[in-house]
Amino acid sequence: MKHPTHIIVPALLLCIAVSPSAFAQSPGALLNLAGVYESIPDGTTLPGGFRNSGSPAEISLTPAAREEMKSVDLKDDSWKKCRPVGNFRMMARSDVVMEFLPAGNMFFLLHEDFTHGFMRKVYFGRTHDQRSTQTSDADIPRTKLTWFGDSIGRWDKDTIVVDTVDFNDNTWLNDQGAPHSEELHTVERIRSLRGGEILEYKMTADDPQTLAKPYTYTRYFKKIDREIDDDNCVEAP
16 A cells, blocks of 8 residues: 655755756757656547557567566565566556656656655766766676666757666566566657647667567656655555
């Protein structure tokens, strides 16, 4: 069961100085995306014919991954155990509320459902191989594996492209327990529509160990005029 505690996003994050010059490829574009967004329901068609498509439930697995999934106990689902569920699964959910927060040479995606979605950091201006030299982890290799991986952003015209690698294998790709390996690689394409009112979000996952082929789904998010709360998960006894 989840219990909203209505805690406002930590003031420290909200006070980070923003440097528009860090995004000279598209001046002001990242700042224009700042705000809170919520999922648009499946089956809703936006002006222009835009609508959600695809689902993690539709992924095609390799024979080895299908066999591994047979041994999965759904009671061990990270969703039920109040643990992160990973980028691929989280962003496809129907109840996502998140804040897009630019901060210098990076941006945050802060999830209202903090327990399952946590706080993602997307860096511009470096590569995955440069991670250990840019953080306090200088004594460990690039292949440090985390729940949400290492995310690097770049601009492709009017679209932010987020490349993420170095995931641990503690999450599933869908509610049915589809596994992924440490080779999981995701690419997200995010662009603004209708003057910033709508975010178009396309997620592609590739994992040669578990996915028979790369899979892409699309979701749309509407900008809303409120702050995010802190909706904590409490594991059932």
